[in-house]
Structure formats: structure tokens, C-alpha cells
Amino acid sequence: MSPEARIQELTSQLNYYNDQYYQHSQSVVDDFTFDKLLEELQALESQHPNLKRPDSPTARVGGTISKEFATVYHRFPMLSLGNTYNETDLIEFDNRVRKGLNGEAYEYICEQKFDGVALSMTYENGILVQGATRGDGVRGDDITHNIRTIRTMPLKVGGREEGDEGEKREEGLSPSSSSSLFSPSSLPPLFEVRGEGFLPLAEFERINKEREDIGEPLLANPRNAASGAFKQQDSAAVAKRRLDCFIYSFLSDEPVFQTHEESLLTLAGWGFNISPTWRKCADIEAVKAYIAEWDTKRFTLPLNTDGIVIKVNRYDQQRELGYTAKSPRWAIAYKFKAAAAATTLNSITYQVGRTGAVTPVAHLSPVLLAGTVVKRASLHNANEIARLGVMLGDTVFVEKGGEIIPKITGVDLGKRPESAHAIAYPTECPACGTSLVRKEDDKGAAQAHFYCTNEKHCPPQRQARFEHFIQRRAMNIESLGEGKIELLIDRGLVEEPADLYDLTNEKLLGLEKTYPATSIVRADGTEEPGKARTVKFGQKTVDNILTAIERSKAQPFGNVLFAMGIRYVGSTTADRLVDYFGSLDALMAVPLETLAGVPDVGPRIAESAFAWFQDEDNRRYVERLRAAGLQLVSEKKVVALESDSLAGKTFLYTGTFANFSREAIEERIAANGGKLLSGVSKKLNFLIVGENAGPSKVAKAQQLNVPMLSEDEFIAMLG
Numbered sequence: 001m002s003p004e005a006r007i008q009e010l011t012s013q014l015n016y017y018n019d020q021y022y023q024h025s026q027s028v029v030d031d032f033t034f035d036k037l038l039e040e041l042q043a044l045e046s047q048h049p050n051l052k053r054p055d056s057p058t059a060r061v062g063g064t065i066s067k068e069f070a071t072v073y074h075r076f077p078m079l080s081l082g083n084t085y086n087e088t089d090l091i092e093f094d095n096r097v098r099k100g101l102n103g104e105a106y107e108y109i110c111e112q113k114f115d116g117v118a119l120s121m122t123y124e125n126g127i128l129v130q131g132a133t134r135g136d137g138v139r140g141d142d143i144t145h146n147i148r149t150i151r152t153m154p155l156k157v158g159g160r161e162e163g164d165e166g167e168k169r170e171e172g173l174s175p176s177s178s179s180s181l182f183s184p185s186s187l188p189p190l191f192e193v194r195g196e197g198f199l200p201l202a203e204f205e206r207i208n209k210e211r212e213d214i215g216e217p218l219l220a221n222p223r224n225a226a227s228g229a230f231k232q233q234d235s236a237a238v239a240k241r242r243l244d245c246f247i248y249s250f251l252s253d254e255p256v257f258q259t260h261e262e263s264l265l266t267l268a269g270w271g272f273n274i275s276p277t278w279r280k281c282a283d284i285e286a287v288k289a290y291i292a293e294w295d296t297k298r299f300t301l302p303l304n305t306d307g308i309v310i311k312v313n314r315y316d317q318q319r320e321l322g323y324t325a326k327s328p329r330w331a332i333a334y335k336f337k338a339a340a341a342a343t344t345l346n347s348i349t350y351q352v353g354r355t356g357a358v359t360p361v362a363h364l365s366p367v368l369l370a371g372t373v374v375k376r377a378s379l380h381n382a383n384e385i386a387r388l389g390v391m392l393g394d395t396v397f398v399e400k401g402g403e404i405i406p407k408i409t410g411v412d413l414g415k416r417p418e419s420a421h422a423i424a425y426p427t428e429c430p431a432c433g434t435s436l437v438r439k440e441d442d443k444g445a446a447q448a449h450f451y452c453t454n455e456k457h458c459p460p461q462r463q464a465r466f467e468h469f470i471q472r473r474a475m476n477i478e479s480l481g482e483g484k485i486e487l488l489i490d491r492g493l494v495e496e497p498a499d500l501y502d503l504t505n506e507k508l509l510g511l512e513k514t515y516p517a518t519s520i521v522r523a524d525g526t527e528e529p530g531k532a533r534t535v536k537f538g539q540k541t542v543d544n545i546l547t548a549i550e551r552s553k554a555q556p557f558g559n560v561l562f563a564m565g566i567r568y569v570g571s572t573t574a575d576r577l578v579d580y581f582g583s584l585d586a587l588m589a590v591p592l593e594t595l596a597g598v599p600d601v602g603p604r605i606a607e608s609a610f611a612w613f614q615d616e617d618n619r620r621y622v623e624r625l626r627a628a629g630l631q632l633v634s635e636k637k638v639v640a641l642e643s644d645s646l647a648g649k650t651f652l653y654t655g656t657f658a659n660f661s662r663e664a665i666e667e668r669i670a671a672n673g674g675k676l677l678s679g680v681s682k683k684l685n686f687l688i689v690g691e692n693a694g695p696s697k698v699a700k701a702q703q704l705n706v707p708m709l710s711e712d713e714f715i716a717m718l719g
């Protein structure tokens with residue numbers, strides 16, 4: 001291929017990956033592949049500068065801005081970082097720095113390269129006034145409302161009031177003391193901090209567990225989940241995601257600090273969330289030691305990282321070294337290749353989940369990966385097996401991100417043994433023998449799963465129904481975990497969760513079962529016999545269980561509704577439905593269209609819930625829960641649905657009104673099926689304009705051609 005054709009090909013390929021990555025929060029290829037292609041393009045362009053295309057990804061920061069948010073211009077451009085995967089490049093970087101500084105002494109600060117989304121926060125007189133994404137580096141999306149939901153982000157610095165800091169530092173990563181190191185009176189009137197917004201791994205796992213539980217497709221990884229969450233319109237939904245942010249830089253017009261170190265220490269003192277994992281390094285040898293240390297230690301952090309960022313410490317030296325069009329010359333990212341290993345795929349077992357979805361689990365020859373022995377990996381579904389073209393006996397590559405179960409990312413075809421054989425996906429449920437049915441969800445074939453439709457009697461589905469029921473967000477009877485349910489089902493004491501309310505001391509006391517040992521496999525492949533596990537119901541255990549069951553009767557209606565296990569009805573949706581209908585009886589009586597009209601519910605969830613309540617068995621089950629004394633009415637104030645005259649429409653108001661307080665107008669919007677947005681964007685259908693309306697909102701609405709309503713026009717719309 002001619003260099004010209006290759007340059008053209010790489011340019012459009014990389015622009016496509018960038019678009020998917022930044023606009024659709026999806027990685028089509030892994031970072032290493034992406035970076036190698038970019039490197040190839042860079043090399044070709046420097047050999048043939050005249051062939052470089054105007055839209056080349058080598059000259060620009062990858063992201064763009066989106067139409068859904070107001071655009072903000074960054075006071076200082078938000079750049080990318082040069083990156084490398086090897087030590088030679090690192091030494092070269094150090095040599096360039098030394099040359100650039102003409103023999104002056106220098107030090108580095110090493111930090112984790114947090115794998116999330118770059119955020120910029122502007123403070124005016126100590127108040128957080130703006131939060132934005134990086135966008136194309138020059139302009140970003142105004143996501144102030146969403147950034148305000150980050151609990152560790154100070155809304156105000158300097159002259160802090162009691163309680164301003166909220167519940168921060170719960171990750172246990174930050175310095176234990178947040179006492180001011182430097183007086184906040186030294187705060188410049190205008191400054192910007194930058195950091196990486198992220199979804200903590202534990203939260204990512206929790207969300208995915210719930211998604212799996214209610215039959216939603218899983219989120220691909222924490223980074224994409226975070227970038228998707230920060231771009232949601234509804235900040236109340238964003239707040240539920242428990243996003244967090246580590247701050248790693250400070251900018252202001254007038255220099256405030258001499259060194260990066262000083263700024264990190266001071267920002268921590270001001271109450272910013274600084275990860276204490278950074279270290280000052282006297283030279284490149286110390287940098288290498290830091291890198292080596294964190295190569296595996298990073299897996300103990302509560303978030304994913306994908307490398308180490310190395311920055312020259314002194315700001316005057318940073319200025320001296322300067323910038324390229326895309327990145328600073330005083331910093332570099334040393335990226336870790338995703339921790340990967342090769343091993344043999346020995347067998348596959350199939351697990352049946354609560355919704356009947358059958359998931360293949362790969363069993364591997366044990367292999368050491370990022371400090372832990374791996375012997376299982378997820379394969380997701382039949383399509384994934386087909387996509388990988390993997391066979392039993394193959395040598396496969398496994399990779400580990402921060403997630404608990406590593407994944408198979410490829411096959412070493414060169415090592416395929418004669419004895420390898422194709423994977424025959426089962427046609428019957430491995431647990432109950434029912435013929436499997438293939439269902440496709442919204443995303444089409446890519447997510448296709450096989451299902452066992454024997455919902456009521458398939459043993460693992462039944463077991464999972466109990467596990468769903470007792471979880472904390474549902475009935476919170478977690479003292480029944482760890483094999484106890486299994487034993488109760490085994491002995492015929494319970495068939496469905498409502499039976500839990502018939503358990504008595506006599507039925508439980510003295511129950512006992514020993515589960516056979518499963519062996520523990522060491523990294524070298526040798527096995528060590530595991531211990532047999534005995535589940536035993538002594539008096540103390542029984543007391544705990546019965547108390548928890550009794551206490552569960554006070555769980556709010558939203559929890560009970562979630563516990564019922566209706567497909568697609570997660571705990572957030574359950575609470576939403578409770579807000580609107582207030583009681584089970586009201587909910588069961590509404591027509592499908594009304595259900596579908598509830599904001600954030602929509603036709604798919606509505607159909608699933610509606611059908612569930614039509615089912616005879618489910619109705620009988622619900623009556624048993626009622627008889628057991630569970631809460632089926634909400635004590636919270638109910639938003640009574642008055643009409644659906646505003647259904648499907650989005651609103652924002654500005655100014656004050658003759659007939660409504662702020663609260664009242666929000667209530668009217670919700671009660672008539674409308675949805676309140678947090679800012680003016682293309683997604684906004686109407687801006688309701690009152691007295692003393694905010695000029696910027698009005699101007700923005702005019703610019704985007706968003707229709708404006710007077711108070712009277714809004715009242716007329718209510719009908």
C-alpha cells in the first residue's frame with residue numbers, strides 16, 4: 001500500500017475509533033492497538049509531511065463536544081499526554097527533559113494515570129461555578145450540574161462552613177487529615193482544578209450485578225460507564241451513580257505555587273480529593289522504581305488505572321519545556337499493557353442466572369495474572385464464543401482489568417492442538433433440561449443470550465430469586481446468605497421467597513449440611529485440597545435469621561417492589577414507580593400507557609411490569625407477601641399523576657412565577673408526566689420563563705431555538 005493510501009486509511013480508522021470512544025463511550029479496539037496505529041500514523045506523517053491530512057488525529061485531542069450540553073471554552077487548553085509502553089522511551093523522555101533544561105537540576109512527580117474522564121472545575125471566589133469535560137481540548141461540555149453531584153468535590157473552598165465537605169474520603173485513599181495546610185485566605189479569586197472523574201470499581205460491580213439481576217445488558221468497563229454517566233441529562237440519576245474524582249492539577253492566571261508538589265499538598269489542605277498515591281522522585285531511576293512497584297499494586301486501588309504519569313515538578317521548568325500542539329513536553333504517561341497471560345481453555349460450564357440467561361464460564365489451566373491465580377474467565381455469551389473462534393483445548397489470552405473475573409481476549413491459533421474441538425453450545429438447560437430459547441435484547445444480536453424459560457421451577461433460577469429477594473437493596477435478610485438458602489430449598493422448607501415468612505424456630509434449629517470440598521489450585525498447577533464446608537443452624541444463627549426476617553417487614557415499599565424480581569425493574573425504577581403510584585394496588589390498577597408515561601420508565605420496562613402483574617401465579621405470590629405483612633404502600637409523599645398532558649416533554653424554568661413556588665412548578669411538571677432538565681440543551685423542549693428570568697438561559701434557548709413558554713402558556717398546556 002502506498003504511504004498516501006495508508007495515511008488516509010489510518011486517519012479515517014483512528015478518527016472512527018476516537019468518535020466511538022469519546023462520543024459513544026465504546027472501545028472498538030484496545031488502547032494498545034489504538035496507540036500503535038497512532039504511532040504508525042505519526043511516523044508516516046513525519047516521513048511525508050505533505051501527505052498529512054487536515055483532519056489528522058495526531059494533531060488534535062481526540063474528543064469533541066456534544067449538542068446536548070452548553071459549550072464552554074477552556075481558559076487554558078486541556079491537552080492529552082504523550083504516552084509510551086516501554087522503558088527506552090522513558091529514558092528518551094528523561095534525556096529530552098535534561099537537554100531542554102540545559103543541565104539545570106530537576107525532579108519528577110509520579111502519579112497514577114487514573115482511567116476515567118478528564119474534568120475541569122472552575123472556582124470563583126472559592127465557589128464552584130463551572131464543571132466541564134475536556135471535549136476537543138479547546139471547548140468542552142458544560143456539565144456543572146453533574147459535577148456538583150460528586151460528593152468529594154468541594155462546592156466551596158476557603159471560609160468553609162461546617163459540613164461543607166460532606167461525606168468525603170470514604171475510599172480511604174486520601175490523607176486522613178484534611179486540615180488546612182495553607183491558609184485558604186491565599187486563594188486566588190479565580191482558579192481551575194483538573195482531575196479524573198471515575199466510577200469506583202465497587203460501584204461498577206454493584207451496578208453490573210444489578211443489571212444482570214434485572215436482565216439488562218452489562219456496562220463494558222468502568223471508564224465507559226463513567227463517561228456515559230457524566231453525560232446524562234438528569235443529574236438526579238447521575239447522583240445515584242456515586243461518581244468520584246481525583247484532582248491532579250491546578251491552574252490560575254497568576255502563578256500561586258512554585259512546584260506541582262506544593263500544589264498537591266495545598267489542594268489537599270483546601271479539601272480537594274487528592275489520591276495520596278503520588279510520589280516525588282529525584283531521578284528517572286526512582287521513577288522506574290515507582291513504576292515497578294505499582295505495576296501490580298494498582299490492582300488494590302478502588303478504581304482502574306492504566307499507567308503512571310510522570311511530571312516535571314517545578315512550574316518554571318514546565319514553562320521552559322513547553323507544549324506540542326497536543327501535549328506537554330514536561331510530562332509523559334507510561335502506560336501498562338493490560339495485564340495478560342496465555343493459558344489453556346480446558347472446559348466450559350454453563351451458569352443459569354435469575355432471569356434464566358445462560359452464561360458460559362471458561363475453566364482454564366491456572367495462570368498467574370497481576371498477582372493472582374486465575375482459573376476462570378468470562379465468555380459472556382454464544383456470540384462472544386463465535387467472535388473469538390475459540391475451541392476447547394486452545395491456548396487463549398486472558399486479560400484482567402480491575403474487574404473481578406478476567407476475560408478471554410483472543411486465541412493463539414498457532415498453538416491450536418490436533419485434539420482441539422469446537423464448543424457445542426447446549427440446547428437444553430444444564431440445570432433442568434428445558435429447551436433453551438434464544439432472545440435478543442435492544443442491542444440486537446451482539447448481546448444475544450440463550451434462556452431457560454422454566455422460570456418457576458429451574459433450580460438455579462429459584463435459588464437466584466431468593467438471593468435477589470434477601471439482598472440489602474431489597475428485603476435485607478443477608479444473614480440467610482452463604483449456602484443457607486440452598487439448604488432450606490434442599491430440605492423443602494421454602495419454595496418461593498414468600499415462604500420465608502412461615503419459617504419458625506422449630507423448622508430451622510439443628511438443620512445441618514456438609515458441602516463437599518472444592519480444591520484450591522496453585523499457580524504451578526498443583527492442587528491443594530480445600531476444606532469441606534458445613535452449614536449449620538445453631539440457636540444464634542436461627543435467632544439472627546428470624547430477627548432479620550421479622551425486621552424485613554418494615555422495608556419500604558420500593559424495596560419490596562424491587563424484591564419481587566420483575567425483569568428490568570431495578571431498585572431505582574422501583575422507587576420511581578413508588579413515587580408515582582404510592583401503593584401496590586394503585587400500581588396494579590394502572591393501564592399500560594400510564595405506566596409507560598412515567599419518566600425514566602418507558603415502554604420496555606412498562607410492558608415487563610404490566611405483564612408480570614397480569615400473571616396469575618405472580619398475583620397469588622403478591623397476595624402472600626401482603627398476608628405476611630410487607631409494606632405495599634409508600635409513606636413518602638406521592639406524586640399523583642394528574643394527567644399525561646406533558647408526557648414525553650422536557651422542561652426547565654427560570655425566574656419567579658405568580659402562581660407557583662419553585663417546588664410547586666416542579667411538582668406540576670412531574671404530576672403531568674413531564675420531565676425536568678437541569679440545563680438548556682438541544683434535549684430541552686420548553687423553557688418556562690418567569691419574572692427576572694436568567695439572561696444566559698434565555699439567550700442559550702434562543703440560540704438553540706428552544707421554544708419559550710410564559711407562565712400562562714404553561715398553565716394552558718397543563719389542560
Ligand SMILES: NC(=O)c1ccc[n+]([C@@H]2O[C@H](COP(=O)([O-])OP(=O)(O)OC[C@H]3O[C@@H](n4cnc5c(N)ncnc54)[C@H](O)[C@@H]3O)[C@@H](O)[C@H]2O)c1
Nearest residue numbers: 017021027028029030031034080081111113114118248309
Ligand atoms: N481503544 C480505543 O478505541 C481508543 C480510542 C481513543 C483513545 N483511546 C485511548 O485513549 C488515549 C488517548 O486519550 P487521551 O488523549 O485522553 O490521552 P491519555 O488518556 O493517554 O492522557 C491524557 C489524560 O490522562 C488523564 N489522566 C489520568 N490521570 C492523570 C494524572 N495523574 N495527571 C494528568 N492526567 C491524568 C487525563 O484525563 C488526561 O486528559 C489513547 O492513548 C488510547 O489508549 C483508545
Ligand SMILES: [Zn+2]
Nearest residue numbers: 429432452458
Ligand atoms: Zn433451567
